[in-house]
Amino acid sequence: MTQTLIVVIYLILLLVLGYFSSRLFRGNSNDYFVASRSIGPLVLFMSIFGTTMTAFAMVGSTGESYRVGIATYGKVASSSALIHSACFFLVGLPLWALGKRNGFHTQIEFFRARFESSKLGYLLFPILVGLIIPYLLVGLMGAGSVMQGVTRGAFPEIFTSTGGAVPPWLTMLVISCVVLYYIFAGGVRSAAWANTFQTCVFIVMGFIAFVTISSKLGGMQAASAMADPGKAVRAGNLTEMQFLSYCFIPLSVGMFPHLFQNCLTAKSAKSFRLTLVAHPIAIMITWIPCILIGLWATGAVMPDGVTPVIPEGTSPNAVLGMMVGKLATPIIGGLVTAGIMAAIMSSLDSQFVAVGTMFTKDIVVHFFGIDRFSEKQKVLLARGFICTIVFVTYLFTLAEPRSVFSLGIWCFSGFAGLFPLVFAAIYWRKATKAGAYAAVIGSALSWFLLFRESDYGANGSYLVGGVMPVAVIFVTCAICMVVVSLFTQAPSQDTLDKFFKKKA
């Protein structure tokens, strides 16, 4: 009951924040979509970091650490510490400069102009939106699992089917509505401010959860001593080829539409400097407590010294919620749950804004012409499409649940597989329109075939010849781009001048 109350108070706080940031909203689409390119270093960093840290980073990492041990940090977090910043440097900065110079609001606008093809946008749009849906699913499912784990037994008369816990469908519905409210209030500016607030909340609350759980287990040394030693090493949990091929996953940030949009909100290139340096440290601060909680969960017992905190056969998604629910006081449990919700919502908001922006700019305005709709109508169209996608995602959450970590990896694999497209667009003058089509189709097709082979993500250990599927998707995309570009007509000189003159 106390936990639920604290989470509700937190959600009300967010609604108030959304109301105040709506007062800063200038009422035009440029402000709604890219905050009039006015975001400074601190808010940009918090916003980008908050966006990249979702249920995957908290719920997923704890569950995966419980399942395969500490290798979880090396295979995703420390590689991200290096590669995320590299993507911001090698992709984010050039895209910011090109976006500012040419007035781009979305990735698709950039690709259309770079590859001189209007139809490329119609091909990319459903693929990018289709890949965002599993990402949204990860967030919603993570929120539902944690809330259910933490509130177990709190409402025995109201929610009988879940043992008195708040059912996942209700949590998912409520947080979707809260996020929709504050992004509708002020668009990307609202999302940026809410992310800044929520990033602070989830870092602080993650730390509190860590300290509370370790103290309840008799201190950090006692908790680590209790853990399964087989999970304290990489050997036996992950092969070397798996570990190596996981390095492709963080490249996904180079193709996330919501991060592209976040980058465009920057006031200047210098605004990125803090993000490049602080992002790795922030990843460490967020992930390490979750990895250790997951490791400790492998051997943790209740104060009676016998009963395991996590019963055998527990879903990895539920590990964090159960550790917090069983080992923290109700007030701490509520605060930590609010922190986890903060991490989840700080990603959902940017993703919602990005899909709305893409639909309005890349499909509706592009098809009907820029003067067909007023500024107000454009914002309304974006909101309508966001509601549709949220509804579709919500329907997916009612289907058979998947591991948050596994689903997240499939989503990131799709975006990472498209990385050669954006890299070639920025750095390779010979990258052609036909090459871009081949790269998009090749990576989408290979992603779908492999996803189907893995029983649509149900087989969490699925590998192709011992390597992660992302490696195959990435290589397919790169080969298609290079081979087809070499044999097709190069872009016009005008286009090359527009996209390459500044980077001599």
Add this chain to the structure above:
Amino acid sequence: MSKGVVITFMLVLFVLHQDFWFRDDATLVLGILPIGLAYHMAFTAVAAIAWLVIVRFAWPKYLVEEENEGNEQ
């Protein structure tokens, strides 16, 4: 200059990331952190320092020009 610095850092850090050396060592550092995890924490800190060096000494020239152009306009 900037390209060379960035590529060198990336390659060195990528090799360091593979850590074959602690893959089956379960030693707990300070009795808390498995050594493989402690190593990757140190790696993360080194990655942040590498980015600090890049930002400080290898900031791309085209961005400086872009900023100056923007200010003039």
